Amino acid sequence: MSHALRLASGLSRTYPWVSSPFIVSAPMRVMSGPALAVSVSRAGGLGFLGPGVQTQDMLRDLEETASLVQDLRTSSSVFPSAVLPVGVGFQLWADDLDTAVAGIGRFKPCAAWLFAARDGSSDYDRWSRRIRDASSGTQIWVQIGTLAEARGLLAGSERPDVIVVQGAEAGGHGRAKDGLGLFTLLPEVVDAVAARRIPIFAAGGIADGRGAAAALCLGADGVVMGTRFLASEEARISRGYQGEIVRASDGAVSTTRTLLYNHLRGTMGWPEEYSPRTIINRSFVEHQAGRSFEELKKCHDEAARAGDAGWGPEGRLATYAGASVGLIHGVKDAAAIVHDAQEAVRERISH
Amino acid sequence: MSHALRLASGLSRTYPWVSSPFIVSAPMRVMSGPALAVSVSRAGGLGFLGPGVQTQDMLRDLEETASLVQDLRTSSSVFPSAVLPVGVGFQLWADDLDTAVAGIGRFKPCAAWLFAARDGSSDYDRWSRRIRDASSGTQIWVQIGTLAEARGLLAGSERPDVIVVQGAEAGGHGRAKDGLGLFTLLPEVVDAVAARRIPIFAAGGIADGRGAAAALCLGADGVVMGTRFLASEEARISRGYQGEIVRASDGAVSTTRTLLYNHLRGTMGWPEEYSPRTIINRSFVEHQAGRSFEELKKCHDEAARAGDAGWGPEGRLATYAGASVGLIHGVKDAAAIVHDAQEAVRERISH
CATH class of the missing domain: 3.20.20.70 (Aldolase class I)
Incomplete structure (x- = not known):
């Protein structure tokens, strides 16, 4: 062996x-x-x-x-x-x-x-x-x-x-x-x-x-x-979230490290050495384009109420995932x- | 097999x-x-x-x-x-x-x-x-x-x-x-x-x-x-440069991608999708600290005249290398x- x-x-x-x-x-x-x-x-x-x-x-x-x-x-x-x-x-x-x-x-x-x-x-x-x-x-x-x-x-x-x-x-x-x-x-x-x-x-x-x-x-x-x-x-995970793990490909490009979704969810206080990798969706795209946090937060919270539909390329919710998504x-x-x-x-x- | x-x-x-x-x-x-x-x-x-x-x-x-x-x-x-x-x-x-x-x-x-x-x-x-x-x-x-x-x-x-x-x-x-x-x-x-x-x-x-x-x-x-x-x-390489490849460790931290050394050497025109990974030395550290390009360029050119001594942690010269330096x-x-x-x-x- x-x-x-x-x-x-x-x-x-x-x-x-x-x-x-x-x-x-x-x-x-x-x-x-x-x-x-x-x-x-x-x-x-x-x-x-x-x-x-x-x-x-x-x-x-x-x-x-x-x-x-x-x-x-x-x-x-x-x-x-x-x-x-x-x-x-x-x-x-x-x-x-x-x-x-x-x-x-x-x-x-x-x-x-x-x-x-x-x-x-x-x-x-x-x-x-x-x-x-x-x-x-x-x-x-x-x-x-x-x-x-x-x-x-x-x-x-x-x-x-x-x-x-x-x-x-x-x-x-x-x-x-x-x-x-x-x-x-x-x-x-x-x-x-x-x-x-x-x-x-x-x-x-x-x-x-x-x-x-x-x-x-x-x-x-x-x-x-x-x-x-x-x-x-x-896994103890929403269907919409899980569907994104399966759908996403090209993990090096479709995921990124950002604190944005932590902040949208109200998660604060992580030691500064860390940030999470997540699948990119509308929240991040619009954040990059300069849309205000307040507006993003409002859209995020609406998406949260929509359940599974809140995930996906046009979704708004945190989709923490690794760059291996393209292999799944x-x-x-x-x-x-x-x-x-x-x-x-x-x-x-x-x- | x-x-x-x-x-x-x-x-x-x-x-x-x-x-x-x-x-x-x-x-x-x-x-x-x-x-x-x-x-x-x-x-x-x-x-x-x-x-x-x-x-x-x-x-x-x-x-x-x-x-x-x-x-x-x-x-x-x-x-x-x-x-x-x-x-x-x-x-x-x-x-x-x-x-x-x-x-x-x-x-x-x-x-x-x-x-x-x-x-x-x-x-x-x-x-x-x-x-x-x-x-x-x-x-x-x-x-x-x-x-x-x-x-x-x-x-x-x-x-x-x-x-x-x-x-x-x-x-x-x-x-x-x-x-x-x-x-x-x-x-x-x-x-x-x-x-x-x-x-x-x-x-x-x-x-x-x-x-x-x-x-x-x-x-x-x-x-x-x-x-x-x-x-x-x-390898067709200066001894000072080669010594740095052998010396450097912790490649994830001791190397970085930056265009600084290209610019110090006068190399311009790379398509914007690319940048080189290099071992970090004084030029980069001082660049990060806000020192002007003109001053860095002057120090760099002096270091270039110093030959092998221009490389090293206190050196100034481009030391393009991968994050694998810590394995060499x-x-x-x-x-x-x-x-x-x-x-x-x-x-x-x-x-």
């Missing part, structure tokens, strides 16, 4: 139900709910719950997840009993640590994915310590988008169990200005982290087995897909997404 | 001396001279001569190349006799078609790499026809950086023999604003071109076998390295670059 396909032994001990290559569904805020996360883990990947509108929402999602997993345990022994075979994601600048820790302590998710700290590695250290105190079986995953962030993590007092390297093609929030794609960023981080033997996962622009295989060749131990899972049967041509169930990607990887890099 | 490692049969007929995986040295303006191009082809890759300061310079380079190849032919029969086993690159907006065609007709390079047309696919069609009339054995390679350009080529009257897809990490001139990395761009172009069966080569951000293997997994038939070959013994840690001879990359690819994606 090619060494790119071999799971790091620590990973196969910690996540024994996961098959190689290691496929993860990203913790997309609100949209990655229990149905998606459990389907991905059941298919031999690792599913993450996304942050909720409020941290408190995570508790409801964890409770539902635990119930779904309990149903599966009665018919199969694939999942270990000590942890919930699903991870949870937090945006550190916005989420409440005490509430997060309470949920983690009670439900023991196998992993906590930390992202977007306001104060960099000191925040990651603080969250990591509290989470580990509450649940020793919960692994700490930290998402970064630059080599400097990777170095900051290595200099911190808490060693992350997994580092997720996110490239510039990623949808939703990522580095606003100092990020590039995975082609050079990923191997540079792999080299910088090599001596510490921390597994590296790749995210951003991966939507099928081709991208997954490429990331493994660049040195990743596993891959994360986000946008691809927005077009899954299990239909809605599939999450298990098929995992299995199709795994098979395509094996065709490319196994014997 | 993994299908990602199998050379398209047309490629192995046309370039019989090339071994799999197919590695190309990019036609970097002035810096890719006869010594580099011939070394790469001799090592089982395909070397390209870069455009000269003037198109006329290409004739001298072709003459020297022909002489180097003649010496090799006497000791080996690896190269076919009908063509020169080296390609030539042109920037269409700047190069003179009549001069280019005269050189191609006389020296029969195996490939002509066309880039940066001012009028898009009609220019490529015109150059392609003239080149094919002058030398039927010269294959036409066209470099693009967006899906729209790929579609434009397919709609043109002349079918290119090879399409080179350049991602945003590339050094030197590439798409100024509408480009992204290869992770999503490359498979989207591969899908768009699939029905036409035109081989696709990947460029931009590839500096070792990891990136080469990744590009092959994403669907490329071969890979192009530029910056990596700037740090070769054979030393100067190697071109044959070692080709062989090391090929071997690392085989470790990753062959059985």
Whole structure:
């Protein structure tokens, strides 16, 4: 077997139900709910719950997840009993640590994915310590988008169990200005982290087995897909939004990073290092043409009341998505997404 | 053998001396001279001569190349006799078609790499026809950086023999604003071109076998390295410049796209779709801080007189390079670059 396909032994001990290559569904805020996360883990990947509108929402999602997993345990022994075979994601600048820790302590998710700290590695250290105190079986995953962030993590007092390297093609929030794609960023981080033997996962622009295989060749131990899972049967997403993921092509041109849609939705306060990638529609086109924010906001709010019709090239609503949209041509169930990607990887890099 | 490692049969007929995986040295303006191009082809890759300061310079380079190849032919029969086993690159907006065609007709390079047309696919069609009339054995390679350009080529009257897809990490001139990395761009172009069966080569951000293997997994038939070959013994480059390629790290942050250095050097007229990626030094830092162009130009011209000392973090001179600089840690001879990359690819994606 090619060494790119071999799971790091620590990973196969910690996540024994996961098959190689290691496929993860990203913790997309609100949209990655229990149905998606459990389907991905059941298919031999690792599913993450996304942050909720409020941290408190995570508790409801964890409770539902635990119930779904309990149903599966009665018919199969694939999942270990000590942890919930699903991870949870937090945006550190916005989420409440005490509430997060309470949920983690009670439900023991196998992993906590930390992202977007306001104060960099000191925040990651603080969250990591509290989470580990509450649940020793919960692994700490930290998402970064630059080599400097990777170095900051290595200099911190808490060693992350997994580092997720996110490239510039990623949808939703990522580095606003100092990020590039995975082609050079990923191997540079792999080299910088090599001596510490921390597994590296790749995210951003991966939507099928081709991208997954490429990331493994660049040195990743596993891959994360986000946008691809927005077009899954299990995603907690509006039909209009999902239709746009399937429709859009030419991701380098049809998506852009902008804070406009955050502001139209009333989302403020993200640390300035981040901005989200979104599919371009009327709101952005007219913003570029100079239309006032007040007018755009009025049109946006009207579109929000229109439901699914508010998305689309002539729509107004936020359509956070990665540049991989042009590789996604239909809605599939999450298990098929995992299995199709795994098979395509094996065709490319196994014997 | 993994299908990602199998050379398209047309490629192995046309370039019989090339071994799999197919590695190309990019036609970097002035810096890719006869010594580099011939070394790469001799090592089982395909070397390209870069455009000269003037198109006329290409004739001298072709003459020297022909002489180097003649010496090799006497000791080996690896190269076919009908063509020169080296390609030539042109920037269409700047190069003179009549001069280019005269050189191609006389020296029969195996490939002509066309880039940066001012009028898009009609220019490529015109150059392609003239080149094919002058030398039927010269294959036409066209470099693009967006899906729209790929579609434009397919709609043109002349079918290119090879399409080179350049991602945003590339050094030197590439798409100024509408480009992204290869992770999503490359498979989207591969899908768009699939029905036409035109081989696709990947460029931009590839500096070792990891990136080469990744590009092959994403669907490329071969890979192009530029910056990596700037740090070769054979590159026609100043020592100070080359030292910077080796020194620089964190390519996503230490390089940027800017027209500043073009203007400092007096290079004007590039079509507005393009700008070059360069390693950041004092000129750019002070430009960002608001120092006037006149003052920067004066400092730049002084630095130019200082020779090798004009490069470096405190230097002033243009240091065009890709974001892969952080993956390049030393100067190697071109044959070692080709062989090391090929071997690392085989470790990753062959059985």
